[in-house]
Amino acid sequence: MKVIGRILMALSLAVWLMAGSAAAQQTPQPGGTIVMALGADPETLNPGITTGYAVGAVTANIFSGLIRLGPRGEILPQLATSWQVAPDGRTYTFTLRRGVRWHDGRTLSAADVKFSLEEIAGKFHGRFRIAYANVESVSTPNTGTVVIRMKTPFAPFLQMLDTFNAPIMARHLFAGEDIARSPRNLQPVGTGPYVFQSWARGDRVVLVRNPNYWEPVYAERLVFRIIPNAAQRSTALETGEVDVVTDFYLAKTDVPRLRQNKNIRVRFGQPIPALDFMFINTRRGPLANAKVRRALAFAINREQIVAQAMAGIARPARGPFGDGFKYAYTPETDYTRIYAYSPERAAALLQEAGVARDSLRLSMIFDAARAPLAAAAQIIRDNLRQVGITVDLVPLERSVMIDRVYTKGDYDLTVQSFTSNTDPAIGYHRIYLTAPPGQPFVNATGYSNPEVDRLLALAGQTPAVGERAKIYAQVNTILARDLPTLILFDEVGVDAARAHLRNLWQGLDARDAWWLTWVGK
Numbered sequence: 077m078k079v080i081g082r083i084l085m086a087l088s089l090a091v092w093l094m095a096g097s098a099a100a101q102q103t104p105q106p107g108g109t110i111v112m113a114l115g116a117d118p119e120t121l122n123p124g125i126t127t128g129y130a131v132g133a134v135t136a137n138i139f140s141g142l143i144r145l146g147p148r149g150e151i152l153p154q155l156a157t158s159w160q161v162a163p164d165g166r167t168y169t170f171t172l173r174r175g176v177r178w179h180d181g182r183t184l185s186a187a188d189v190k191f192s193l194e195e196i197a198g199k200f201h202g203r204f205r206i207a208y209a210n211v212e213s214v215s216t217p218n219t220g221t222v223v224i225r226m227k228t229p230f231a232p233f234l235q236m237l238d239t240f241n242a243p244i245m246a247r248h249l250f251a252g253e254d255i256a257r258s259p260r261n262l263q264p265v266g267t268g269p270y271v272f273q274s275w276a277r278g279d280r281v282v283l284v285r286n287p288n289y290w291e292p293v294y295a296e297r298l299v300f301r302i303i304p305n306a307a308q309r310s311t312a313l314e315t316g317e318v319d320v321v322t323d324f325y326l327a328k329t330d331v332p333r334l335r336q337n338k339n340i341r342v343r344f345g346q347p348i349p350a351l352d353f354m355f356i357n358t359r360r361g362p363l364a365n366a367k368v369r370r371a372l373a374f375a376i377n378r379e380q381i382v383a384q385a386m387a388g389i390a391r392p393a394r395g396p397f398g399d400g401f402k403y404a405y406t407p408e409t410d411y412t413r414i415y416a417y418s419p420e421r422a423a424a425l426l427q428e429a430g431v432a433r434d435s436l437r438l439s440m441i442f443d444a445a446r447a448p449l450a451a452a453a454q455i456i457r458d459n460l461r462q463v464g465i466t467v468d469l470v471p472l473e474r475s476v477m478i479d480r481v482y483t484k485g486d487y488d489l490t491v492q493s494f495t496s497n498t499d500p501a502i503g504y505h506r507i508y509l510t511a512p513p514g515q516p517f518v519n520a521t522g523y524s525n526p527e528v529d530r531l532l533a534l535a536g537q538t539p540a541v542g543e544r545a546k547i548y549a550q551v552n553t554i555l556a557r558d559l560p561t562l563i564l565f566d567e568v569g570v571d572a573a574r575a576h577l578r579n580l581w582q583g584l585d586a587r588d589a590w591w592l593t594w595v596g597k
Contacts, residue, residue: 102578102596104292104294104578104579104594105294105578105594105595105596106292106294106296106594107294107295107296107595108294108295108296108297108594108595109295109296109297109298109299109595110295110297110298110299110319110320110577110590110593110595111299111300111301111317111318111319111320112133112298112299112300112301112318112319112320112321112322112590113300113301113303113309113312113313113318113320113321113322113325114130114133114134114281114300114301114302114303114325115130115302115303115304115306115309115324115325115443115445115446115474116130116302116304116443116445116473116474116475117130117275117277117278117281117302117474117475118130118131118133118134118135118281119131119474119475119478119516120261120262121134121135121138121261121262121263121264121272121275121281122135122196122245122255122258122260122261122264123135123136123139123239123240123243124192124196124197124200124201124242124243124245124255125196125200125201125255125256125261126200126201126202126516126517127201127202127203127240127516127517128474128478128516128517129324129587130300130474132240132585132587133300133322133587134281134283134300135239135243135264135266136239136240136268136583136585136587136588137268137269137270137283137298137590137591138179138264138266138268138270138271138272138283139239139243139244139245139264139266139267139268140154140155140239140243140244140266140267140268141154141155141237141238141239141240141241141242141243141244142154142155142156142159142170142189142222142237142238142242142244143156143159143234143235143237143238144238144239144583144588144589145235145238145497145498145583145584145585145588146582146583146584147347147581147582147583147584148347148584149235149347149498149584151234151235153173154173154238154239155172155173155176155184155189155244155267156170156171156172156173156222156237157171157172157173158170158171159171159234161234164229165226165229165231165539166225166226166227166228166229167223167224167225167226168223168224168226168233168234169221169222169223169224170189170221170222170223170224171220171221172184172185172186172189172219172220172221172222173290174220175290176267176290177267177288178246178265178266178267179265179266179267179271179272179286180246180249180265182246182248184244184267185216185219185220186216186218186219186220186221186222187216187219187247188244188245188246188247189214189216189222189244190214190215190216190222191245191247191250191251192242192243192244192245192247193208193211193214193224193242194214195250195251195255196245196250196255197241197242197243198211199255200255200256200515201241201242202506202515202516202517202518203236203241203497203502203503203506204236204241204242206501206505206506206509206536207230207232207233207236207241207501207502207536210226210227210228210229210230210233210536210537211224211225211226211227212225212226212227213225228537229537229539230501230536230537231499231501231536231537231538231539231544232497232498232499232501232502232536235497235498235499235502236497236502238588239268239588240497240585240587240588241497241502243266244267245266246265246266249265262275268286268289269285269286269289269291269293269590269591270283270284270285270286270293270298270590270591271283271284271285271286273297277302278302279301279302280299280300280301280302281299281300281302282297282298282299282300283297283298283299283300284296284297285297289591291591291592292591293591294591294592294593294594294595295590295591295593295594295595298590301317301318303318304444304445304473305445306325306326306327306330306445306446306447307327307330307447309321309325309326309327310326310327310330310333310334313334313340313572313574314334314337314339314340316339316574319573319574319576319577320571320572320573320574320577321571321572321573322571322586322587323346323350323567323569323570323571323586324446324493325445325446326570326571326572327447327448328385328386328387328389328390328447328448328570329387329447329451331387331389331570331572332387334572338575339574339575339576340572340573340574340575341572341573341574341575341577341580342570342571342572343570343571343572343573343580343581344389344568344569344570345568345569346567346568346569346570346571346586347584348495348496348497348498348569348584348585349398349400349401349495349496349500349566349567350398350400350493350494350495350496350566350567350569351393351397351398351400351493351494351495351496351504351563351564351565351566351567352390352448352449352452352491352492352493352563352564352565352567353491353492353493353494353507353561353562353563353564354372354376354456354489354490354491354561354562354564355481355487355489355490355491355492355520355521355560355561356369356372356488356489356521356559356560356561356562357485357487357488357489357490357520357521357522358521358522358523358560359485359522360488362429362431362436363438363488365429366557366558366559367425367428367429368425368426368429368431369558369559369560369562370415370425370559371421371422371423371425371426371429371431371463372422372460372465372489372562373411373415373422373559373562374415374416374417374418374419374421374422374425375417375419375422375459375460375462375463375465376417376455376456376459376460376562376564377417377455377459378392378393378411378412378417378564378565379392379417380417380455380459381451381452381455381456381564381565382565384451384455385448385449385451385452385455386448386452386565389568389570390565390566390567390568391565391566391568392411392412392565392566393411393412393562393563393564393565393566394410394411394412394563394566395409395410395411395552395555395556395563396504396508396551396552396555396556396561396563397496397500397504397548397552398563398566399566400496400566401496401499401500403541403542403544403545403548404500404544404545404548404552405548405552406548406549406552406553408549408552408553409549409552409553409556411556411562411563414556415562419459419462419463422463423463423464426463426464426465433463433464434464434466435464436464436465436466437465437466437467437468438460438465438466438467438468438488438489439467439468439470439487439488439489440453440456440457440467440468440469440470440487440488440489440490440491441470441472441477441480441481441487441489441490442469442470442471442472442477442490442491443471443472443474443477444471444472444473444474444477445473445474446493449491449492449493450471452491452564453469453471453491454469456489456491457469467489470487477490478516478517481520482513482514482515482516482517482518482520483513483514483516484513485513485520485522487520490520491564492520493567494507494517495585497584497585498584500535500548501532501535501536505532505535505536506518506519507519507520507521507561508523508525508528508532508551508555508560508561509528509529509532510523510524510525510526510529521560521561522560523558523560523561525554525558527554528551528554528555531547531550531551531554532551534547535547535548535551571586576595576596576597577593577594577595577596578593578594578595578596579592579593579594580593
């Protein structure tokens, strides 16, 4: 089955590349509307204070970063037209694009960049603030130049300056505001290719073309339809009610059917490594005991989750950083080997930990709109029942789930998914680094290990891949022992769109660069 799956994926990719090549030869057509599916309302429209998926999907089209990442991860100009990096990796000098205006008509300046990095992303953004901890100063020698001086080098710093990690916000709107609670967070004013028009909660967010953007913007409108039910999102794609369903919201069990539809184009293999986890709240009762956490790892059948919840479109988990970044993977701590499915070993470990059979009852929280995670949660519940652990499933609307898991830490187990852009330091370090509770998508387990903190900081500062591999090997050994999270699977990634759309997926992230897509006949 695995071989057949690979062949199907290769054929699908070849067809997509051929279609993409043919589409690229057509003349771009302005006009039309692109409708994208979301599973829930965004929790805010300020991408500087959260890494929420729906927030990024909408606001990547409203705001800009200094750079953007192309479809192969290449660093491309956006608000910065050029940059120089000092040989010691400690000074970055950016030249800003001239004549850029905010959607309210004001002119962008270097002061906006400095304010955004220092006062918003550097303080509130779950990924960027890890990088910003290495920044010594941000200076603006003139209105068109920004100089960032680092205390210590941070290897993936440049690629973290895109709109998903360090969006540039308007200083004249946010200065003096309580950033986290500002009403401006619901009235976005950016410099990006689309302008915010309206938001009918529970129904849709509408953006319209920015006539002053510095590149052609083809579609007249982007509409984000809120469709909580995964099956209805696939049906909406088939009927043409929506044009795009990205991997995050796509029910994998529907993929074989969608692939048979000539009006739908399916892309396998998203370019960004992504992992799905079961987070374990290490602050709670028996779960504070690593031996109990290891018992859970033996009790959960991750092959079954891949086969049934993901329709075989995933890879069983290999380690705390997955297998997407080869240098961060260690064969000696491969979870498929050291935590191979064994209810017998799980039961023995629970007994050693003093947990009597049928005495442990746990809650498991998940985003109700994510069909694969809901299916994974059901399999986990059934697996743990086999070793005498009762699991109560708690499906929640996404914003409520975020509050319970990340703000309040009010859960036992939860299934979550994370991506890490072009480097594990960007997206995965935040899961394991010591951090106070309350920050969305940052260390929900309460795990804290000073040695892990030290090693991850060192990995972020080390550019040489060979040296980083040695550091990650040490981290892997510790995390395989402590197990604050159980990695369920590495995502393969499947995005689907109506075939009449042209020039699809021109950003590394499937949510990016929609101004380059046009609506064909």
